[in-house]
Amino acid sequence: MTRVHIQDLSIRFGNHEVIKGLDLDVHGGEFLVLLGPSGCGKSTLLHTIAGLNPVSGGSIHIGERDATHAEPSQRGVGMVFQSYALYPTMTVKENLAFPLKMARMPKAELEKRVAAAAEMLQLGPLLDRRPGQLSGGQRQRVAIGRAVVREAKVLLLDEPLSNLDAKLRTDLRRELKTLHGRLGNTMIYVTHDQVEAMTLATRIVVMHQGVIQQIGTPAEVYEKPKNLRVAGFVGSPAINRIEGRVGEGGLFVSPALTLPLPTALASRPQGEALTLAVRPENLRLGAGQPFAAEIQLVEPLGNQHVVWMSSAGTTVSAVLPGQPAVEDGARVAFGFDAAKALWFDADGERIEA
Ligand SMILES: Nc1ncnc2c1ncn2[C@@H]1O[C@H](COP(=O)(O)OP(=O)(O)OP(=O)(O)O)[C@@H](O)[C@H]1O
Numbered sequence: 001m002t003r004v005h006i007q008d009l010s011i012r013f014g015n016h017e018v019i020k021g022l023d024l025d026v027h028g029g030e031f032l033v034l035l036g037p038s039g040c041g042k043s044t045l046l047h048t049i050a051g052l053n054p055v056s057g058g059s060i061h062i063g064e065r066d067a068t069h070a071e072p073s074q075r076g077v078g079m080v081f082q083s084y085a086l087y088p089t090m091t092v093k094e095n096l097a098f099p100l101k102m103a104r105m106p107k108a109e110l111e112k113r114v115a116a117a118a119e120m121l122q123l124g125p126l127l128d129r130r131p132g133q134l135s136g137g138q139r140q141r142v143a144i145g146r147a148v149v150r151e152a153k154v155l156l157l158d159e160p161l162s163n164l165d166a167k168l169r170t171d172l173r174r175e176l177k178t179l180h181g182r183l184g185n186t187m188i189y190v191t192h193d194q195v196e197a198m199t200l201a202t203r204i205v206v207m208h209q210g211v212i213q214q215i216g217t218p219a220e221v222y223e224k225p226k227n228l229r230v231a232g233f234v235g236s237p238a239i240n241r242i243e244g245r246v247g248e249g250g251l252f253v254s255p256a257l258t259l260p261l262p263t264a265l266a267s268r269p270q271g272e273a274l275t276l277a278v279r280p281e282n283l284r285l286g287a288g289q290p291f292a293a294e295i296q297l298v299e300p301l302g303n304q305h306v307v308w309m310s311s312a313g314t315t316v317s318a319v320l321p322g323q324p325a326v327e328d329g330a331r332v333a334f335g336f337d338a339a340k341a342l343w344f345d346a347d348g349e350r351i352e353a
């Protein structure tokens, strides 16, 4: 299994440094997901690993080889682009076979590989069709198949599901995970969809403006975000943020609520700015809860609903099971389990509480 080792990598377009001194060790056989907002440099990083962008500084090793300046075809990587990039005049079978033909593979071996990829991606009945005669999901499966036939040790995928509708995305997401289980190769997968990241990744890399914010398992990134950027980017609806200060007597004081600080924070200097953050699914509503709010909007989602509330000017959301039993404009009481709260300092770094 092939590891990808990136050291002190920078990538510049003119004066614009898109990737800044990035270190990343992709383990052999892992499903690594690059997650981050639009423009943070995900595609740039992926294209650079594939050899499609010149490197401004640092190095990239693929397996034991220094691939920093290697030709794309010499890197042993396969790439699936966001746009399918299929050849419109070729059939599915010819599309799958094309990279192998270019590599002058003997016909028998070529046929075997194409048949195996077609079976794995359930393309058998479609082999004689042209891309124009396929649905979006089928086209994307062909694009993945074309990367798979080469049996690349490292597969790079740039938002391969982003053009598909919700149902197909979910189906293909499962297929991709199964495919990875069967191939056992190293996958580096770019997305800005955090559900995809959470469900597919062995580890997630959260990026912001060309800098890695955190690398961790989906659970680590979700439950122990390193800073407010990560906390805010992972999870939907976004984590609730309540700005306040350290008050007298070990209290956290904000316009929306006042509560005792956890023991680990109780000795922090009075007046220090802190942010309390709570995931929407950790909020409770109902009589007996300590804080007051007014409901602004209720969004039913079938199996659950989101309640958007305002508490002294701070917007707070709660995700609750089942159908809504509250109405817009109503006064409610809300609360949460203090053990589930996250705390951040004035620089947005999480404080272990
Ligand atoms: N060839 C290029 N020349 C100049 N600037 C570029 C080039 N390619 C990308 N950039 C810039 O680099 C930054 C990162 O772009 P990139 O495509 O890597 O973002 P991304 O994270 O993939 O975003 P998205 O989620 O929207 O696809 C952007 O500011 C973009 O404008």
Ligand SMILES: [Mg+2]
Binding pocket: 042, 043, 044
């Ligand atoms: Mg991109």
